[in-house]
Each structure stands twice: as C-alpha cells, then as structure tokens.
Amino acid sequence: MSIEVKRQGQKVPYKCLYNHELLILFTTQTPYQRYDDNVTDEQVIGYVKELQGTQVDALMCCPQAWRTNLWYSEIDRRWQDEAPLEREPLPEANWNYNDKAYFRARRYMLQHKDPIALSLKTAREIGIDFFIAYRMNDHHYVKNTQAQTHGSFWRNHPEYWLEPSGAAFNYLVPEVRDYYFSLLKELAENYDIDGMELDFMRSPRYFPDNQIADGIPIMNEFVARIRLMLDDIGESRGKKLSLSVRVPHRPEEAVKIGLDVESWDQEGLIDMVNVSSYFRTSLEIGIEDYKRRISNARIYGELHFITNIGSSRSSLGYANNINRKTTREIYETAALQYWRRGVDGISFFNFAYTRDHGFHEPRRKEFPGKEPSFDILNTICELSHLERQPQHYFIGTGYGTFPADQEKTFDMYIVPEGRFSSGMLRVETDTDTARLPLIANFNGVKLQEKVETGELFAPFSLECLPPQERVRYFELPTELVKSGDNVVHLTNNDPYKKATFVGVEVALYR
Missing domain, CATH: 2.60.120.1200 (Jelly Rolls)
Incomplete structure (x- = not known):
C-alpha cells in the first residue's frame, strides 16, 4: 500500500520530555498512595502535578500496564468484556508481581476510571503538553503466556508471535500492524493530544532475525500510515500533532532491527528523534551520528533513573529491580554533555521509579525506595546552572x-x-x-x-x-x-x- 504524506517535518519547541508510564500508578507507594489502600484519582493527579514548575514541557504518557491497555478501548475490550468476569485468586499473599500490579489496576479501572484523561487534564492545568507514548512491542512476561497482563489478541494469535515462542509480535504480519495502528488511531481520536511517540525500545525486536531487510520497507510504510493519520486528525482540530520516535542509541543499531530512522526523517514523517540507551543512562549514545543523518527532526538525548546494573546485588540474593541509581551529578553532567554535543532537548525515562515499587517484598528491605529528586528537573535545561556544578x-x-x-x-x-x-x-x-x-x-x-x-x-x-x-x-x-x-x-x-x-x-x- 502506498501512502502519500501530506506534510514535511516541522520544528517543535520542546526542551524536556518526561516519560510517564501509567503502570507506575499501581506498582508504587507515593506521598499520594500507600499499598494498604486501593489506587485513587489522587495518585493519578499527583504523578503529573509533581512536575509543576519544572522545565518539563511535554509529558510522554504511556497508557499501558505492560501489555494491558489502560483505557476503555473498542479495539481491545478487556475492561468491558474480560475483566468484569475475572476473580482475584486467593490468598492475595501468594500473588506474583504481575498479579499484584494487574489486580491493583483492575480495581481502579472497573470503577470506569480513565487515567489517560485525568493525566491529560492535569497536564493542561500545569501548562505542559501531552503526548501518547505507546510501546510498540512490549516484552514483559511474554515467556509466561498466561500472565494476567496479556490481552486476548495476544493469547488468541500465537501464530503472530516472533520465534522463539512468545518473543512479542511479528510486524511482518499485517494483522499485527493493523492492531497497533487501530489502537493508536483510537487514542489520537479519543484524547486531545499534542503528539504521539512510537516507543520502539519497548522492546526492540519487530521482525525475524533473518528477515530484517524485508521488514524495513514494511515499517517505513507503517510509520507513514501513522503520520498520515495524525495529520488528518490534527487538521480536523486545527492543530499540528507531532510524531516522536524512541529509537536505539545509534542509527546502525536501529537499522539492525528494521528501523530506518534516516528515511523517516527525509520523508518528513517524524518531528522528534528520542535517542535511547534503552534502560540505563549512558554517555555512549550516538548524538553526533544522528545529527549527521537527521536534518529535519529534533534530536533528544535520553536519561534514565539507572546508571548501571552492578555486580554487587542484595546480600539476600534478591535481584529484581536492584540497580545502581543515577545521581544528581550524573544527571546534570550527562545533560550538559548532551547540550554541548548538539541535542535539541533532554528526555527522561522512568525518572520516578526510585520510589518503592516492590510491594513490601521482604528481600528489598535493605534497599527501600526513595523519593525522586524533582528539583533536578528545575534546571536541567539551564546551561548557566549546569556549568557551575561538579x-x-x-x-x-x-x-x-x-x-x-x-x-x-x-x-x-x-x-x-x-x-x-x-x-x-x-x-x-x-x-x-x-x-x-x-x-x-x-x-x-x-x-x-x-x-x-x-x-x-x-x-x-x-x-x-x-x-x-x-x-x-x-x-x-x-x-x-x-x-x-x-x-x-x-x-x-x-x-x-x-x-x-x-x-x-x-x-x-x-
């Protein structure tokens, strides 16, 4: 299918992107919500309002809890058709991590709540723009085909899976692309967004390893199809909807998984390239490589709450989510370096996951969660401040x-x-x-x-x-x-x- 793109990429002004995965509403204890109580609207509002007064100007809202969509979708009717018939298994003490997060989300969603709409409303109130950041092939628990967070489309179509079995979806399958496109179109139609981010880093595999070359033109067409959809919806609203892509840390690594970011830029499909090191802050991202190849879209350097997965783990033998956390000095040093290397903006991924998200796991007691250092976000785009720091x-x-x-x-x-x-x-x-x-x-x-x-x-x-x-x-x-x-x-x-x-x-x- 050939798609004619109506527009060329235009510059967008954002300086600081902040990824907000809605799953965090149900996995963390915060000043707004304790594990002892069910999640309320206060948690949803708090997670956005805590950005008020910072230099964050675009909230990249991920509307998913792993592979569970967190809105009342007509494409994936989990909350209308499946969730009301489910029963929480007992005893609750025996639930695994996936179950704890899912049933906490289920209790909230079955009240006919809409965390996307509430997050959008709050973002508008504090004066920051709102993007949908959708994970294009989330890999969480794919080896456990019965995980609660998998929807019926996943369970009913194992023939769409990449090999080895369960390794996320195969984008060579037209039905897979249609499914994702329909979800993105529904989101863009249902919510007054300012743009959309295709998160290709969760997780970065889309085609069989021996068919990457076949996949590149298919993915090019898929991105063009999304661009056209956003243009049509934006035109009907009298506004431009920006398109961002979160992609591997170097252009050649993106091509290896079927993502031809350079072509997307040349064809005017994208406005923003979020250069990602996947899960850890790294100074070895290819900012200069992208700058040489990208001439229209803005380039962002990504920062993570983790610096390294170190060799020294818990003395109790527990390794889940035990990582070396990024310090203020590393955040500010990396940001200054990125600015000097020519980025157009900074992005943050999982910034708030320093909080307790272990569901009272006793083996985590020596590593309790800590509140994020939000004041870092007040000056992360201010060179005069960054230049004065150690x-x-x-x-x-x-x-x-x-x-x-x-x-x-x-x-x-x-x-x-x-x-x-x-x-x-x-x-x-x-x-x-x-x-x-x-x-x-x-x-x-x-x-x-x-x-x-x-x-x-x-x-x-x-x-x-x-x-x-x-x-x-x-x-x-x-x-x-x-x-x-x-x-x-x-x-x-x-x-x-x-x-x-x-x-x-x-x-x-x-």
Missing part, C-alpha cells in the same frame, strides 16, 4: 567501550566548564584488583594512583555500588582535562592474572 562522567558496560580485557584505549567526551579544584579517575573491574598492577593514562600522561575508598559522590542509594576490592582510584590533574574527547588508556600489566575492565568514572570537583 561533574561526574560514567562509562559502563553494554554500549561499546566495556567490557574490555587487560587493556583498553577509548575517548571520553568531557565539558570542563569553569575551574575545578581537583579531579579523580576511578576504574572498576570484574575481579579483585588489590594485587594487580593497573595503570591509567589520561591524554598520554600516566596518573598517580591514590589510596581511597567509597564513592566519588554521595550515591542516591546503596544499590549495586561496586565492591571496594574491584575499584582503583587515580588522581586526575585538572589541567590534563580538555574540552571534547579525552583519551583514556587502561592497562593490566600482570601477564598471568586477567582483569576485565567494566567501568570508568571521572569526577571533577569544584
């Missing part, structure tokens, strides 16, 4: 630099605004390094090792901090630091004992 650069595993065995040379992009009193470089490995002759060079100069302990800055929580036996500290003279790429060279000079480098941090103190 800086904390972090590079972990998974995006290109690490892990690395025995020796590694890499660039670290630094924005050394103003004067700093001192600097420190910390190296993390996957093993005890106490007796290893580790050497760190910075811009060709060998650094002097220092005997230190603890974190470079106060951590947000104690979750997944690296064990002291796996980190080493090196004094970093500030005069060595230059603006832009700095060359870091790490070596383990022990020819007999292997060390795998898994992280490097640079702290610059005021």
Whole structure:
C-alpha cells in the first residue's frame, strides 16, 4: 500500500520530555498512595502535578500496564468484556508481581476510571503538553503466556508471535500492524493530544532475525500510515500533532532491527528523534551520528533513573529491580554533555521509579525506595546552572567501550566548564584488583594512583555500588582535562592474572 504524506517535518519547541508510564500508578507507594489502600484519582493527579514548575514541557504518557491497555478501548475490550468476569485468586499473599500490579489496576479501572484523561487534564492545568507514548512491542512476561497482563489478541494469535515462542509480535504480519495502528488511531481520536511517540525500545525486536531487510520497507510504510493519520486528525482540530520516535542509541543499531530512522526523517514523517540507551543512562549514545543523518527532526538525548546494573546485588540474593541509581551529578553532567554535543532537548525515562515499587517484598528491605529528586528537573535545561556544578562522567558496560580485557584505549567526551579544584579517575573491574598492577593514562600522561575508598559522590542509594576490592582510584590533574574527547588508556600489566575492565568514572570537583 502506498501512502502519500501530506506534510514535511516541522520544528517543535520542546526542551524536556518526561516519560510517564501509567503502570507506575499501581506498582508504587507515593506521598499520594500507600499499598494498604486501593489506587485513587489522587495518585493519578499527583504523578503529573509533581512536575509543576519544572522545565518539563511535554509529558510522554504511556497508557499501558505492560501489555494491558489502560483505557476503555473498542479495539481491545478487556475492561468491558474480560475483566468484569475475572476473580482475584486467593490468598492475595501468594500473588506474583504481575498479579499484584494487574489486580491493583483492575480495581481502579472497573470503577470506569480513565487515567489517560485525568493525566491529560492535569497536564493542561500545569501548562505542559501531552503526548501518547505507546510501546510498540512490549516484552514483559511474554515467556509466561498466561500472565494476567496479556490481552486476548495476544493469547488468541500465537501464530503472530516472533520465534522463539512468545518473543512479542511479528510486524511482518499485517494483522499485527493493523492492531497497533487501530489502537493508536483510537487514542489520537479519543484524547486531545499534542503528539504521539512510537516507543520502539519497548522492546526492540519487530521482525525475524533473518528477515530484517524485508521488514524495513514494511515499517517505513507503517510509520507513514501513522503520520498520515495524525495529520488528518490534527487538521480536523486545527492543530499540528507531532510524531516522536524512541529509537536505539545509534542509527546502525536501529537499522539492525528494521528501523530506518534516516528515511523517516527525509520523508518528513517524524518531528522528534528520542535517542535511547534503552534502560540505563549512558554517555555512549550516538548524538553526533544522528545529527549527521537527521536534518529535519529534533534530536533528544535520553536519561534514565539507572546508571548501571552492578555486580554487587542484595546480600539476600534478591535481584529484581536492584540497580545502581543515577545521581544528581550524573544527571546534570550527562545533560550538559548532551547540550554541548548538539541535542535539541533532554528526555527522561522512568525518572520516578526510585520510589518503592516492590510491594513490601521482604528481600528489598535493605534497599527501600526513595523519593525522586524533582528539583533536578528545575534546571536541567539551564546551561548557566549546569556549568557551575561538579561533574561526574560514567562509562559502563553494554554500549561499546566495556567490557574490555587487560587493556583498553577509548575517548571520553568531557565539558570542563569553569575551574575545578581537583579531579579523580576511578576504574572498576570484574575481579579483585588489590594485587594487580593497573595503570591509567589520561591524554598520554600516566596518573598517580591514590589510596581511597567509597564513592566519588554521595550515591542516591546503596544499590549495586561496586565492591571496594574491584575499584582503583587515580588522581586526575585538572589541567590534563580538555574540552571534547579525552583519551583514556587502561592497562593490566600482570601477564598471568586477567582483569576485565567494566567501568570508568571521572569526577571533577569544584
């Protein structure tokens, strides 16, 4: 099917995007809602109003609880036809995490509530725009085909699943694309949105691995179809509806899963490209790569509430949602770096998930939830503020630099605004390094090792901090630091004992 696109991409002004997954209403304790009580409208309103006065100017509302849609849809009639007939299994104490979240949502939805409409109304009241951010292939619990959060379309059509069985939907199937399109069209028609985000990162697999080339033109047509739909609805309302896409951290990684973002931009299909490192804040996202290829859409650098999934887990053996949390210094340093590298805006994903979302899980007692640091959002777009702060650069595993065995040379992009009193470089490995002759060079100069302990800055929580036996500290003279790429060279000079480098941090103190 050929689709004629009526418009070319236009610039949109947003500086700070904030992803708000409605699932969080039912999984967290907040100042508005405790686990002891059923969820009320106060929770829905509170989660939006807490952004009032910040620099967030677009709320990216995800209307899903994993694979459950949180509106009274005529495409997916769960709340009308299925949920009223369900019974909560007893005893409640035996519920798994999925059940706890689902039945908490069900109690709220069966009161004929509309959390999307209430979130939209509240966003309007505090003066921020409202997007629908839909997860295009959510993977949660797909291995458990009987999970409560799966709808009838999923259960009734296993022939639409990607292999191995249960690995989300196959977009080569026209019925799958029609299903998602119908849901997005219904959302755009039912709610007075300002735009829509196609969240291709939840989860980033759409075609069989051996049919990616076949999938690219199909996905191109699918995105064009959504663009045309938004144009038609926007024209009927006398407003422009923007289209954002949340995509992998580099253009070539997007192409590998069938997403030709460059073509979408050239054809004027998209207004915003949200460059995502999926689930963790990473300075290794390809801002420059996207800037070279994207000429119409605005580019956003994404930040997450997690910095790393560390090697030190709970002493009780519990690993679910135990991660190293992003600190104020890392948020502000990453934001400043992104601005200097040329982004048009910043985006936040899962910012509020620092709260308790463990349903009183006893094994989480040593890691209680904490309230998010919302004041970070007050100045995250204010360069004059960011330039005055201490800086904390972090590079972990998974995006290109690490892990690395025995020796590694890499660039670290630094924005050394103003004067700093001192600097420190910390190296993390996957093993005890106490007796290893580790050497760190910075811009060709060998650094002097220092005997230190603890974190470079106060951590947000104690979750997944690296064990002291796996980190080493090196004094970093500030005069060595230059603006832009700095060359870091790490070596383990022990020819007999292997060390795998898994992280490097640079702290610059005021």
